[in-house]
Amino acid sequence: MxxxxxxxxxxxxxxxxxxxxxxxxxxxxxxxxxxxxxxxxxxxxxxxxxxxxxxxxxxxxxxxxxxxxxxxxxxxxxxxLGLVFQDQKLLFDRNVFENTLLPLSIAGFPPKEAARRVRAALDKVGLLKRERALPVALSGGEQQRLAIARAVVNRxxxxxxxxxxxxxxxxxxxxxxxxxxxxxxxxxxxxxxxxxxxxxxxxxxxxxxxxxxxxxxxxxxxxxxx
Amino acid sequence: MIEAINARFSQHAKAMGWALRRLVVAPLPTLLSLLAISITLALPAGGQMLLGNVLRIAGNDSVTPQISLFLALDTDRRTAELIGARLKNLPSVRELRYVPRSETLKRFQAREGLAEVLAVLPDNPFPDAFVITPREDGTAALEQLRDELGRWPKVELVQLDSDWARRLDALLRLGRTGVSVLGVLLGLGLVATTFTTIRLQVLTQRTEIEVSRLLGATDAFIRRPFHYFGALLGLLSGFGAWLIVLAVTLALRGPVAELTGLYGIAGTLRPLAVNDSLILIGFSAAMGWLGAALSLLRHLREPS
Structure with a gap:
C-alpha cells in the first residue's frame, strides 16, 4: 500500500x-x-x-x-488520505461542525449525507456535544480530537x-x-x-x-x- | 445522478454564498468600492444615455439634408400652388411640405415678444415656403438642385439645410467613439479594482486556501468563490451605475424639457435603453470576473 x-x-x-x-x-x-x-x-x-x-x-x-x-x-x-498535522491547521473562524465538514464539502458530498458523516466522526472522537463551539473554546486535547475527526470524516x-x-x-x-x-x-x-x-x-x-x-x-x- | 448534480449545484451555491458573505461581512469597504466603481461606470453609461436621447430627438432623418425654398413676397396663392405642383413632379424631390405665409405668421405671433413687433408691421413679413426632402443626398446633386430651383421665377431664396445635419452627424459619431473609448478604459479600471480586491481576499483567506489544498481541494474549488466574488462586485457596480444614470436622467428631465421647448423640439429625456442597460450590467459583471481570474492567476499559484 x-x-x-x-x-x-x-x-x-x-x-x-x-x-x-x-x-x-x-x-x-x-x-x-x-x-x-x-x-x-x-x-x-x-x-x-x-x-x-x-x-x-x-x-x-x-x-x-x-x-x-x-x-x-x-x-x-x-x-x-486522512491528515493530522503537527500544527493542526484548524480554521478558527469556523465551528467544530464546519471544520469537520470541510473535506466533505471539498469532495462534493450531498449536504445531508455530509452532515450525517460529520456527526458520526464527531461522535467517534467524543465531540458531538461541542459541534457549535469555535476551536478557540476547545481545550488542547479537544482541538487535537477535532483535527482527527476532520482527518477521518472522509473515511x-x-x-x-x-x-x-x-x-x-x-x-x-x-x-x-x-x-x-x-x-x-x-x-x-x-x-x-x-x-x-x-x-x-x-x-x-x-x-x-x-x-x-x-x-x-x-x-x-x-x-x-x- | 441527481444526487451528483445536486452536489455540484450545492458547491456552486456555497461558493456564491461565501462571496455574498464576504461582501456583507465588511459593509463599509464594500459599499465604498462599489460606489467608486459605480461612479466610474456611470460616466460612459451616462454618455450613452445622452447620445441615445440626442439621436432620438434629432430624429431618424436628421442626417438627410433638406432644402428650404422661399417665394417672393408678392407671389399670389395661385402661383404658389402652381410652383408646388411643379416641385412635386420633379423626380429629384422625394417629399414636399408647403408652409403658407399665413401659418408662419400665426406661429410667430404666438411667441412672446414677437407679437408686438409683428403688430407694428403693416403686412405679413413672411414669404410662402416649401420644405423639400431630396431623393439624393450627395453634395453635388443637392447643389445642382439648389441652383436649378434658384432660377425659377418668383423663387426668392433656396437654402440648403444639410450643413447643420452633417455637423450634428459628425458630432454624434465623435460622441459615440468617445463613449466607446471611455467604456473600454473604465472597464479596464474595473478589472484593476477587482484585481486588487481579490488579492486582498486571497491574502485574508490564505490559511483556508492552504488547508483546503491539503484536504484535497482542486484548483477549481478554490477559485470558484473568488470568481463569484469578482463577478458579483462587477454586477452590483453595473447596477449601481445604472441607478446613477437613472437618477441623473430624472434630475435633468425638467431642465432639458425646458431647453428643448425653447428650440421648438418635442422630446423628453429617457433613461438608458433596455439593451444598453443589459450591456452595461453584463459588461461590468464580465470585467469583474476577468479581474478576479487575472488576480487568481497571479496570487493563487500553488507553492511548490
Whole structure:
C-alpha cells in the first residue's frame, strides 16, 4: 500500500532530510515513526501526501507513483488520505461542525449525507456535544480530537498523523492514542510520527526509526510489512 | 445522478454564498468600492444615455439634408400652388411640405415678444415656403438642385439645410467613439479594482486556501468563490451605475424639457435603453470576473 524505494529528499544540496529510505507498509498496519526532532519524520509523511516530492527514489501510495503524479491528480490522492498535522491547521473562524465538514464539502458530498458523516466522526472522537463551539473554546486535547475527526470524516484508507500527542498531558495523550488504535482495529492503515515510544506500546506496533534522515535498524519492534 | 448534480449545484451555491458573505461581512469597504466603481461606470453609461436621447430627438432623418425654398413676397396663392405642383413632379424631390405665409405668421405671433413687433408691421413679413426632402443626398446633386430651383421665377431664396445635419452627424459619431473609448478604459479600471480586491481576499483567506489544498481541494474549488466574488462586485457596480444614470436622467428631465421647448423640439429625456442597460450590467459583471481570474492567476499559484 505504501512503498518507499531508495527515497531521498534534500532541502539543500548538502542537507538531506531523508537519505536512501526503503520500506513497505501493508494495508491495515499501525506504524509508529520514531526518531529525534529533525530526524525526517514530518518529511516522510509529507512525501506520502504529495506535499513534497522526492528528489530521487520512488514513493508508491495505493499503486500510484507520487513522483509522477500530475498536479491535477494530487487533490484526488489526498481525498483518500486522512491528515493530522503537527500544527493542526484548524480554521478558527469556523465551528467544530464546519471544520469537520470541510473535506466533505471539498469532495462534493450531498449536504445531508455530509452532515450525517460529520456527526458520526464527531461522535467517534467524543465531540458531538461541542459541534457549535469555535476551536478557540476547545481545550488542547479537544482541538487535537477535532483535527482527527476532520482527518477521518472522509473515511480514508490511510491515516497520517504528525506528532498528534505533542503538548498533551499523558492522560489526554492516551485518549488520543486510543482513537488511533480504534481506527487501526477497523482496518485503516495508520502512520503516526511521534517521539513518544510508549504511545502504542501495548499494541506492539511496527516501527520505523529515523536518525538524521536515515532508517535505523530497530531491534525493539517488528519491522513493517511482516 | 441527481444526487451528483445536486452536489455540484450545492458547491456552486456555497461558493456564491461565501462571496455574498464576504461582501456583507465588511459593509463599509464594500459599499465604498462599489460606489467608486459605480461612479466610474456611470460616466460612459451616462454618455450613452445622452447620445441615445440626442439621436432620438434629432430624429431618424436628421442626417438627410433638406432644402428650404422661399417665394417672393408678392407671389399670389395661385402661383404658389402652381410652383408646388411643379416641385412635386420633379423626380429629384422625394417629399414636399408647403408652409403658407399665413401659418408662419400665426406661429410667430404666438411667441412672446414677437407679437408686438409683428403688430407694428403693416403686412405679413413672411414669404410662402416649401420644405423639400431630396431623393439624393450627395453634395453635388443637392447643389445642382439648389441652383436649378434658384432660377425659377418668383423663387426668392433656396437654402440648403444639410450643413447643420452633417455637423450634428459628425458630432454624434465623435460622441459615440468617445463613449466607446471611455467604456473600454473604465472597464479596464474595473478589472484593476477587482484585481486588487481579490488579492486582498486571497491574502485574508490564505490559511483556508492552504488547508483546503491539503484536504484535497482542486484548483477549481478554490477559485470558484473568488470568481463569484469578482463577478458579483462587477454586477452590483453595473447596477449601481445604472441607478446613477437613472437618477441623473430624472434630475435633468425638467431642465432639458425646458431647453428643448425653447428650440421648438418635442422630446423628453429617457433613461438608458433596455439593451444598453443589459450591456452595461453584463459588461461590468464580465470585467469583474476577468479581474478576479487575472488576480487568481497571479496570487493563487500553488507553492511548490
Amino acid at each position: 505504501i512503498r518507499f524505494e531508495h527515497v531521498s529528499r534534500r532541502y539543500q544540496p548538502d542537507i538531506a532530510a531523508l537519505l536512501d529510505i526503503t520500506f513497505e507498509i501493508d494495508t491495515g498496519q499501525l506504524v509508529l515513526i520514531g526518531g529525534h526532532s529533525g530526524a525526517g519524520k514530518t518529511t516522510l509523511l509529507k512525501l506520502i501526501a504529495a506535499i513534497e516530492r522526492p528528489d530521487s527514489g520512488m514513493v508508491m501510495v495505493n499503486g500510484q507513483n507520487i513522483g509522477d503524479l500530475k498536479p491535477a491528480a494530487i487533490p484526488f490522492l489526498r481525498r483518500n 480514508p484508507g490511510i491515516l497520517l498523523a504528525d506528532e498528534p500527542t505533542a503538548h498533551l498531558d499523558p492522560v489526554t495523550a492516551g485518549e488520543v492514542a486510543a482513537i488511533f488504535r480504534d481506527f487501526h482495529q477497523v482496518g485503516v492503515t495508520v502512520l503516526v510520527a511521534s517521539y513518544d515510544d510508549q504511545l502504542f506500546a501495548p499494541l506492539a506496533p511496527s516501527r520505523l526509526l529515523l536518525n538524521h534522515g536515515t532508517l535505523m535498524p530497530d531491534a525493539g519492534a517488528r519491522p513493517p510489512g511482516q
